Amino acid sequence: MDKNMKAHVKITLKKGVLDPQGKAIHQALGSLGFDGIDQVRQGKYIEIDLAETDESKARAAIEKMCEKLLANMVIENYAIELEQT
Amino acid sequence: MKAAVIVFPGSNCDRDVAVSLNAVMGSSPEMVWHGNAEVPKSDLIVLPGGFSYGDYLRSGAMAAHSPIMKDVIKKANSGVPVLGICNGFQMLTETGLLPGVMLRNANLKFICKDVQLRVERNDTVFTRRYKKDQVITIPVANHDGNYFADENTLARLEDNNLIAFRYCDADGHPTGEANPNGSARNIAGLYNENCTILGLMPHPERLADKQLGGIDGLALFESLVETLH
Numbered sequence: 001m002d003k004n005m006k007a008h009v010k011i012t013l014k015k016g017v018l019d020p021q022g023k024a025i026h027q028a029l030g031s032l033g034f035d036g037i038d039q040v041r042q043g044k045y046i047e048i049d050l051a052e053t054d055e056s057k058a059r060a061a062i063e064k065m066c067e068k069l070l071a072n073m074v075i076e077n078y079a080i081e082l083e084q085t
Numbered sequence: 086m087k088a089a090v091i092v093f094p095g096s097n098c099d100r101d102v103a104v105s106l107n108a109v110m111g112s113s114p115e116m117v118w119h120g121n122a123e124v125p126k127s128d129l130i131v132l133p134g135g136f137s138y139g140d141y142l143r144s145g146a147m148a149a150h151s152p153i154m155k156d157v158i159k160k161a162n163s164g165v166p167v168l169g170i171c172n173g174f175q176m177l178t179e180t181g182l183l184p185g186v187m188l189r190n191a192n193l194k195f196i197c198k199d200v201q202l203r204v205e206r207n208d209t210v211f212t213r214r215y216k217k218d219q220v221i222t223i224p225v226a227n228h229d230g231n232y233f234a235d236e237n238t239l240a241r242l243e244d245n246n247l248i249a250f251r252y253c254d255a256d257g258h259p260t261g262e263a264n265p266n267g268s269a270r271n272i273a274g275l276y277n278e279n280c281t282i283l284g285l286m287p288h289p290e291r292l293a294d295k296q297l298g299g300i301d302g303l304a305l306f307e308s309l310v311e312t313l314h
Binding site: 017018020021024068069070072074075 | 142143146147150178179184185186188189190191192193231233234235267
């Protein structure tokens with residue numbers, strides 16, 4: 001039986017890139033009484049279902065997708081987790 | 086002069102810029118759907134403002150990969166002048182034709198107001214009808230207009246005189262208070278190395294007719310017609 005894969009792609013802002021949205025969330029959490037937060041950074045999470053069983057092929061394909069479209073490499077990093085489904 | 090305006094799903098300044106071009110060219114630019122493979126032979130390609138693809142993923146990111154963009158990039162690289170306004174500027178950075186990227190405005194707000202800009206140089210096809218260091222008023226209307234690039238890139242832009250417009254006060258000083266959105270070095274617009282590509286966040290087409298309350302944007306279109314006729 002064919003197996004598929006699910007990719008979990010996390011896109012985060014690079015160090016040093018200002019994140020005004022993260023700052024606003026930080027402030028909102030503070031005003032709700034959540035103390036002790038050093039920093040909040042907001043990113044994106046994308047799930048991709050793939051018709052691929054080979055993990056290294058799947059990873060290579062997702063990497064290409066990240067570099068070409070999903071992330072802007074000027075300001076963002078990406079991390080990929082693969083899962084057999 | 087022949088001009089082409091690329092129309093994306095979600096563009097909303099394509100007609101405004103066509104009106105401005107028509108006023109100075111005396112004929113209508115070609116409106117070219119983003120799904121086409123080729124831009125008809127033109128002396129100028131315009132990437133208009135708007136919210137292409139609903140700003141999904143990142144502003145301009147999806148449009149940067151529209152079918153027409155292969156040919157736009159090819160023509161831009163061969164020297165055809167390209168003007169990217171607002172969302173068009175975001176597309177230019179997403180394609181890599183211009184460096185850097187637009188972040189969310191520092192105050193997190195959609196900013197829609199007139200701002201003052203300093204014309205950094207007037208020896209380009211886009212600005213010859215302005216004076217160097219002239220202070221002009223042009224509206225901005227965006228949520229992601231906060232220009233960001235790494236320090237090396239910013240230094241290269243400064244050293245090579247590639248900054249087209251800076252947000253400034255009434256006296257032409259690029260102060261922090263005059264910077265509406267947190268843009269690095271008060272950058273409102275940029276050129277490529279040969280000054281054939283201009284990307285800017287403010288909308289010159291929105292103040293290019295007396296009936297709109299001002300004509301500071303008109304000289305940009307007049308400059309193009311004068312050079313490219």
